[in-house]
Amino acid sequence: MTREEAKSIVSQMTLEEKAGLCSGKDFWRLKSVERLGIPEVMVCDGPNGLRKQREDSENINDSIEAVCFPGSCAEAASFDRETMYRAGQAMGNACQAERISILLGPGTNIKRSPICGRNFEYYSEDPYLSSQIASAHIKGVQSKNVGACIKHFAANNQETRRMSISSEVDERTLREIYLAAFEDAVKEAKPWAVMCSYNQINGTFSSENKWLLKDVLKEEWGYEGLVVTDWGAVNDRVKGLLAGLDLEMPGSGGNTDKDIVEAVKNGEVPEEILNDTCERIVSRIMTYVENREEQAVWDKDADHKLAVETAKECMVLLKNDDQVLPLSNEQSVAFIGKFAEKPRFQGGGSSHVNSKNWSSALEQVKTMENVTYVSGFDTKDAVSEEDVRLEKQRFNDAIAAAKQADVAVIFAGLPATYESEGFDRKHMQLPEIQNQLIQAVAEIQPNTVVVLHNGSPVEMPWVNNVKAILETYLGGEGVGEATVDTLFGKSNPSGKLPETFPIQLSDNPSYLNFPGEATKVEYKEGIFVGYRYYEKKNMKVLFPFGHGLSYTTFEYSDMTVSKERFSDEEEITVSVTITNTGDRYGKEAVQLYVQDVISQIPRPVKELKGFEKIGLEPGESKTVTFTLGKRAWAYYDVESHGWYTEEGEFRILIGASSQDIRQQKTVYITPVQKVKRTYTMNTILGDLYQNETVKEEVAELKRMCDSMFDTQGEDLLGEGMADMMEAQTREMPLKSLPSFSEGKISREYVEKLLEKMNQ
Numbered sequence: 001m002t003r004e005e006a007k008s009i010v011s012q013m014t015l016e017e018k019a020g021l022c023s024g025k026d027f028w029r030l031k032s033v034e035r036l037g038i039p040e041v042m043v044c045d046g047p048n049g050l051r052k053q054r055e056d057s058e059n060i061n062d063s064i065e066a067v068c069f070p071g072s073c074a075e076a077a078s079f080d081r082e083t084m085y086r087a088g089q090a091m092g093n094a095c096q097a098e099r100i101s102i103l104l105g106p107g108t109n110i111k112r113s114p115i116c117g118r119n120f121e122y123y124s125e126d127p128y129l130s131s132q133i134a135s136a137h138i139k140g141v142q143s144k145n146v147g148a149c150i151k152h153f154a155a156n157n158q159e160t161r162r163m164s165i166s167s168e169v170d171e172r173t174l175r176e177i178y179l180a181a182f183e184d185a186v187k188e189a190k191p192w193a194v195m196c197s198y199n200q201i202n203g204t205f206s207s208e209n210k211w212l213l214k215d216v217l218k219e220e221w222g223y224e225g226l227v228v229t230d231w232g233a234v235n236d237r238v239k240g241l242l243a244g245l246d247l248e249m250p251g252s253g254g255n256t257d258k259d260i261v262e263a264v265k266n267g268e269v270p271e272e273i274l275n276d277t278c279e280r281i282v283s284r285i286m287t288y289v290e291n292r293e294e295q296a297v298w299d300k301d302a303d304h305k306l307a308v309e310t311a312k313e314c315m316v317l318l319k320n321d322d323q324v325l326p327l328s329n330e331q332s333v334a335f336i337g338k339f340a341e342k343p344r345f346q347g348g349g350s351s352h353v354n355s356k357n358w359s360s361a362l363e364q365v366k367t368m369e370n371v372t373y374v375s376g377f378d379t380k381d382a383v384s385e386e387d388v389r390l391e392k393q394r395f396n397d398a399i400a401a402a403k404q405a406d407v408a409v410i411f412a413g414l415p416a417t418y419e420s421e422g423f424d425r426k427h428m429q430l431p432e433i434q435n436q437l438i439q440a441v442a443e444i445q446p447n448t449v450v451v452l453h454n455g456s457p458v459e460m461p462w463v464n465n466v467k468a469i470l471e472t473y474l475g476g477e478g479v480g481e482a483t484v485d486t487l488f489g490k491s492n493p494s495g496k497l498p499e500t501f502p503i504q505l506s507d508n509p510s511y512l513n514f515p516g517e518a519t520k521v522e523y524k525e526g527i528f529v530g531y532r533y534y535e536k537k538n539m540k541v542l543f544p545f546g547h548g549l550s551y552t553t554f555e556y557s558d559m560t561v562s563k564e565r566f567s568d569e570e571e572i573t574v575s576v577t578i579t580n581t582g583d584r585y586g587k588e589a590v591q592l593y594v595q596d597v598i599s600q601i602p603r604p605v606k607e608l609k610g611f612e613k614i615g616l617e618p619g620e621s622k623t624v625t626f627t628l629g630k631r632a633w634a635y636y637d638v639e640s641h642g643w644y645t646e647e648g649e650f651r652i653l654i655g656a657s658s659q660d661i662r663q664q665k666t667v668y669i670t671p672v673q674k675v676k677r678t679y680t681m682n683t684i685l686g687d688l689y690q691n692e693t694v695k696e697e698v699a700e701l702k703r704m705c706d707s708m709f710d711t712q713g714e715d716l717l718g719e720g721m722a723d724m725m726e727a728q729t730r731e732m733p734l735k736s737l738p739s740f741s742e743g744k745i746s747r748e749y750v751e752k753l754l755e756k757m758n759q
């Protein structure tokens with residue numbers, strides 16, 4: 001439905017009907033206005049499957065059976081827009097079949113700390129990757145004429161006090177990192193809904209943050225869809241309405257509807273604002289209604305297969321010494337660990353899908369005589385004496401099994417009680433019993449492989465003692481098939497890490513400021529999140545951002561750029577040829593990073609600005625082409641509130657991970673628009689000298705200053721002092737010129753100069 005048509009419907013609504021439309025009917029439904037043909041519609045949680053409450057149940061957690069796709073943590077590791085689109089499409093189709101108008105997801109919040117309890121539901125520590133993967137998911141869902149709802153906007157990066165805390169973040173950091181994770185997805189994929197977060201940003205709740213919802217999202221980004229609260233995130237409904245909040249979920253029992261009616265009547269809220277909100281809501285509801293696919297069929301078996309294929313794209317081979325993987329059917333293999341039997345394949349909380357069709361690795365190998373199984377550990381802690389006895393028994397059985405086999409594969413991971421929506425992790429370790437078991441097995445079995453099931457990084461004290469590590473993240477209901485196919489080489493792993501695995505939690509840049517104090521959490525690390533920090537500090541990490549191995553090898557060659565000198569307003573293309581130099585089919589996620597070679601402002605060593613995944617037969621080559629525009633080079637300038645590029649050299653780096661750069665080229669960029677500075681009496685000479693708009697006047701002032709201050713140094717203070725004086729002069733604020741020049745540079749002269757410069 002067009003906005004005009006929605007306008008016409010809203011114009012026929014009473015004030016009470018309009019106010020009513022601004023909040024839900026119940027937990028999952030929006031209200032109807034039957035006399036105008038607006039039906040009641042239902043939304044449900046995603047993002048990795050449908051969590052739709054059963055129609056005959058009163059319990060909001062009693063959901064229909066559904067297909068569980070890999071968690072967002074895994075999906076981002078696919079580094080593949082097509083994979084994401086297909087999964088989104090399947091979920092969109094399921095929504096049509098189940099009469100769901102909007103699927104609540106994806107969650108695009110940045111992984112500021114590895115121990116945020118909800119990281120499994122988010123994509124990455126990098127905003128470009130997050131936004132691109134979210135965009136593909138949204139486009140997939142919405143290709144079926146149902147809506148996606150990007151969440152939780154914004155700066156919701158922890159679970160501790162998530163409903164009340166204030167995230168204290170400076171504007172550059174918000175723009176370059178936390179909002180950027182949403183920006184491309186909102187602009188490119190146009191999600192039907194944006195869910196605002198529970199938390200406050202710099203002291204204002206997201207649900208009533210005009211700067212966030214109106215100025216940035218709706219005006220600057222041109223967002224036409226509706227803003228919905230996270231469930232129960234309203235603080236002051238009227239303030240929210242004025243700030244750009246459209247829909248409150250769930251309902252408020254009519255209380256806030258009354259507040260809105262009252263506020264319109266007493267003039268606090270102009271009726272046009274309420275109309276705008278209702279038009280946004282009506283146009284989404286009616287677009288869904290007009291495109292209902294009554295005949296949609298949800299083929300759960302087909303979706304299960306797609307979940308398996310998706311999971312395969314997401315597996316990250318972290319390590320593979322001596323090519324211990326893939327396994328062969330000729331080897332005797334000991335599967336060890338509870339997760340082989342009962343994998344952890346999804347996270348807990350609102351994204352939890354009632355999946356009955358999940359597969360285990362054990363089930364997949366049941367006909368293979370060369371594979372044995374022992375549970376090795378339990379995911380519950382031992383409390384009683386009997387528990388302790390059983391724990392020992394399991395441990396010893398595992399060692400015995402590992403000794404007898406050619407290869408031991410340990411299925412380890414985080415139990416559900418370790419990470420979930422609603423709380424943050426306490427540390428970054430696996431359960432101690434698992435670490436002990438891996439160590440002990442590795443001591444007696446040289447071919448030890450670890451398969452991990454976890455929604456976010458873990459410390460790996462045994463990393464150097466095992467030969468291979470396969471990260472499955474939370475792989476969705478197809479994880480069993482996908483894991484076994486990967487272990488035995490039917491599928492070649494091609495996932496890349498969407499986040500850095502630090503060696504230990506205390507290495508992480510947010511460590512000293514997470515999860516904050518009583519009411520606030522300060523993002524003191526600024527833009528230096530994830531690899532942006534580790535690289536800047538030249539730190540060793542366990543596994544870097546973008547890392548992931550394959551059973552084949554790829555060669556990168558013939559990088560070209562369409563232009564070597566250009567303005568920041570021009571687009572350029574960058575190409576590189578990738579060749580499969582191994583002996584089996586494989587996929588490679590090619591990554592492009594940009595580095596500002598010399599910068600006046602603090603910038604990361606490099607930032608991801610492009611990625612493409614391609615499949616190659618042995619010996620085959622393909623050329624990958626990237627397009628780069630202004631934002632690839634720009635930083636956010638807080639003084640002038642805009643994106644600017646500094647003039648100079650930039651390096652374009654292409655590689656297989658952030659730490660494995662294979663090709664590079666240097667280009668020279670001239671910005672069309674230079675950052676506009678405001679000059680005051682406290683501007684220092686060094687900054688003034690950069691000004692090019694009143695070049696002549698600045699040059700004249702510089703001559704005067706040089707002759708007065710610099711030369712004095714050499715004579716009076718001795719050799720080498722001219723440099724010191726020059727440096728000191730550059731630090732001098734304009735207000736000091738009259739006194740230091742003993743009146744030779746007058747105050748009027750400086751004032752006039754300032755006036756010209758600020759014009």
Ligand code: BGC
Nearest residue numbers: 045046104151152230231350
């Ligand atoms: C979560 C949202 C979710 C909503 C509805 C909230 O607590 O933060 O992500 O969509 O509940 O279940």
